[in-house]
Amino acid sequence: MPSFVRGHLYAVLAHVGFLVFWQLAVSIGKVPTYILPGPIDTFLALGEPSYNWLRHTWITALEIFGGYGIAVVVGVALAVLFVWIPALNAALMPLLITLNMVPKVAMAPLFIIWFSYGVFPNMLIAFTICFFPIVLTTYRGLVEVEPELLDLVKSLKGNRWQIFTKIQLPGSLPFLFSGMKVAAVLAVAGAVVGEFIASDSGLGYFLLVQQNALNTSAMMMALLLITGLGVLLYGTVAALEYVFVTRKGISP
Amino acid sequence: MTSPAAKQPFIRLEGVSKTYRFGGKEFLAVSDVTMDIEEGQLVALVGPSGCGKSTLLKVLAGLHNHDSGTVQIGNEVSPFTPGRDIGMVFQQALLLKWRTILDNILLPAEILGLPMAASRERARDLIEMVGIANFADAYPSQLSGGMQQRASIARSLVHDPKLILMDEPFGALDALTRERMNLELMRIWKESGKTILFVTHGIQEAVFLGSKVAVLTAGPARMAAHFDVNLPEPRTLSVKTSEQFGQYTKQIYALLGMD
Ligand SMILES: Nc1ncnc2c1ncn2[C@@H]1O[C@H](COP(=O)(O)OP(=O)(O)OP(=O)(O)O)[C@@H](O)[C@H]1O
Ligand SMILES: [Mg+2]
Numbered sequence: 317m318p319s320f321v322r323g324h325l326y327a328v329l330a331h332v333g334f335l336v337f338w339q340l341a342v343s344i345g346k347v348p349t350y351i352l353p354g355p356i357d358t359f360l361a362l363g364e365p366s367y368n369w370l371r372h373t374w375i376t377a378l379e380i381f382g383g384y385g386i387a388v389v390v391g392v393a394l395a396v397l398f399v400w401i402p403a404l405n406a407a408l409m410p411l412l413i414t415l416n417m418v419p420k421v422a423m424a425p426l427f428i429i430w431f432s433y434g435v436f437p438n439m440l441i442a443f444t445i446c447f448f449p450i451v452l453t454t455y456r457g458l459v460e461v462e463p464e465l466l467d468l469v470k471s472l473k474g475n476r477w478q479i480f481t482k483i484q485l486p487g488s489l490p491f492l493f494s495g496m497k498v499a500a501v502l503a504v505a506g507a508v509v510g511e512f513i514a515s516d517s518g519l520g521y522f523l524l525v526q527q528n529a530l531n532t533s534a535m536m537m538a539l540l541l542i543t544g545l546g547v548l549l550y551g552t553v554a555a556l557e558y559v560f561v562t563r564k565g566i567s568p
Numbered sequence: 569m570t571s572p573a574a575k576q577p578f579i580r581l582e583g584v585s586k587t588y589r590f591g592g593k594e595f596l597a598v599s600d601v602t603m604d605i606e607e608g609q610l611v612a613l614v615g616p617s618g619c620g621k622s623t624l625l626k627v628l629a630g631l632h633n634h635d636s637g638t639v640q641i642g643n644e645v646s647p648f649t650p651g652r653d654i655g656m657v658f659q660q661a662l663l664l665k666w667r668t669i670l671d672n673i674l675l676p677a678e679i680l681g682l683p684m685a686a687s688r689e690r691a692r693d694l695i696e697m698v699g700i701a702n703f704a705d706a707y708p709s710q711l712s713g714g715m716q717q718r719a720s721i722a723r724s725l726v727h728d729p730k731l732i733l734m735d736e737p738f739g740a741l742d743a744l745t746r747e748r749m750n751l752e753l754m755r756i757w758k759e760s761g762k763t764i765l766f767v768t769h770g771i772q773e774a775v776f777l778g779s780k781v782a783v784l785t786a787g788p789a790r791m792a793a794h795f796d797v798n799l800p801e802p803r804t805l806s807v808k809t810s811e812q813f814g815q816y817t818k819q820i821y822a823l824l825g826m827d
Contacts, residue, residue, distance in 0.1 A: 462660065462662055464660065464662055467626070467629070467658075468656050468658070468662060470631055471629040471656050471733075472651050472676050472679045472680055473679075473680075478678075478679050482664075482675065482678065483664065486664070486666045489666070
C-alpha cells in the first residue's frame with residue numbers, strides 16, 4: 317500500500333512540476349502571451365463566458381465517446397463473427413488489413429460530402445480510425461488459444477460454445493484492452509481532425525476560430541480540455557482493465 | 569477375478585495404426601501398437617522424441633481417429649464413457665489465468681455439466697490431496713510451475729474419470745521438483761486407484777512410476793516391448809539405486825538401441 321501511494325504521489329508531483337515549470341519558463345523568459353501563455357493565463361480563459369466551453373466540450377466529447385463506443389461494439393462483434401465463421405474471416409480479414417492502410421483522416425472530406433458536417437461525420441471519423449486496432453487485437457486474442465487446451469476441452473466432449481465462452485472470450489480480454497487503449501488515443505485525434513476540416517462547434521472548431529483572433533490562451537485551454545477528454549477515456553479503459561485483467565494477475 | 573468378464577482387460581490395443589494426412593502427404597505416426605492395460609495400472613510409455621507417443625494418447629482420448637486396428641476401452645466390470653471418463657494432463661499446466669485455482673480445477677465439471685455443489689466439494693478434497701490447499705483462491709500466476717502442475721493433476725481428477733492420460737507432465741519442471749512430483753504422483757495414483765497412461769522421455773521416471781512400461785521405437789511408433797515392473801513396494805527414491813531398477817533401465821536402453 318505505501319508503494320502504491322508513493323507511485324501515485326510521484327505521478328501527481330510530476331504533473332504539478334510540469335505546470336510550475338511551464339509557468340516559470342513563461343514568466344522568467346517574458347514570453348508574450350500571444351505566443352505562449354502560462355498555465356495561469358490559460359486557466360483564466362475558462363472564465364470568459366462567450367467562449368461557450370461547456371457546449372464545445374460536450375460536442376467533442378460526444379464525437380470521441382460516441383465514435384469510440386461504436387468502434388468497440390462493432391469491432392468486438394466483427395471479431396467474434398470472424399471466429400465463428402472462418403469463411404468470413406478468410407474473405408474479409410485481408411480486405412480489412414488493406415482498408416487499414418487508408419489514411420482515415422484523409423477520408424474526412426468525403427464524409428462531409430456524404431453526411432454533411434456536424435457531430436455525426438466527426439463521430440464517424442473517430443470510429444473509422446479506432447475501429448481497426450480493436451477488431452484486429454480482439455480477433456487475435458480470440459484465436460490465440462493453446463492447442464492443447466482445446467484438446468483438453470475436446471477430450472471432455474466440450475462443444476464450440478463452451479470453448480468460446482469459457483476459454484476464448486475471457487482469454488481475449490487482455491488483447492481487447494490493449495487494442496482499446498491504442499484506440500482511445502486515436503479516437504481523440506480523429507474527432508478533432510474532423511472538426512478542423514468542417515464543423516461549426518466542438519473544441520477543434522473553437523481552436524481554429526481562436527487561431528484567427530490570435531487568442532492563444534483560449535487555444536491552449538481548448539487543447540487542455542481535449543487532452544482531458546482523452547485522459548478521461550484512457551483512464552476509464554485502464555480502470556476497466558485493472559478490474560478485469562490486472563487484478564486477476566492476467567498479463568497479455 | 570473369476571467372472572469371465574474380468575478376463576477382458578480395461579484397455580485393449582490391437583494393431584493400432586495412425587497416419588497423418590496433410591497436403592496430399594501421408595505420415596505414419598503410429599504403427600501396429602498392441603498392448604493390454606488392466607484397470608488401476610500406471611503404464612509408462614517411453615520412446616524417442618517424435619515417435620508418436622502423443623499421437624497414441626490422442627487416439628485414446630478420442631481426439632484422433634486411428635486408421636486400423638482396434639482400440640477398446642472399458643469392459644463389463646468397468647464400462648467407459650468417452651468424454652466423461654477421460655482426464656488429461658499435459659507438459660504445460662494450461663491453467664486459465666483468469667480463474668482461481670479452485671475454479672480451474674472445476675473446469676471439466678463445468679464442461680460435463682456435473683452438479684456444481686458436489687464438484688466443488690470434490691475439488692476442495694483434490695486440492696488438499698495434491699498439496700496446494702492454501703492456494704485454492706489464488707490465481708495461477710501466483711503459483712510455481714510445480715504447484716501449477718499439481719493443480720492440473722487435480723483438474724484431471726475432478727470429474728472422477730476412469731482413465732488419466734498424462735503427456736510428459738513433469739517435462740517442464742526442474743530435476744528436483746520432478747523427483748518430488750514423481751513421489752507425489754505415486755501417492756496420488758495409489759490414493760485414487762485410477763488407470764494412468766504416462767508418457768515420458770525419462771527412462772528412470774518410467775521404471776520408477778510404471779507398474780508396467782511400454783517402449784516405443786523411433787517413429788513410426790512400433791511397440792518394441794512392454795513388461796510389468798516388479799519393484800519392492802512401497803517405491804521410495806532408494807529403489808532407484810537397487811540392482812533390479814538398474815536391470816529394468818538397461819533393458820529399456822537396449823530396446824531403444826542405446827546400449
Ligand atoms: N497434427 C499432425 N499432423 C501431421 N503430423 C503430425 C501431427 N501431429 C504429429 N505429427 C507427426 O507425427 C509424429 C509423431 O508425433 P507425436 O507428437 O505423436 O510424437 P511424440 O512421440 O509425442 O514426440 P515428443 O516426445 O517429441 O512429444 C511426428 O513426426 C510429428 O511430426
Ligand atoms: Mg509428445
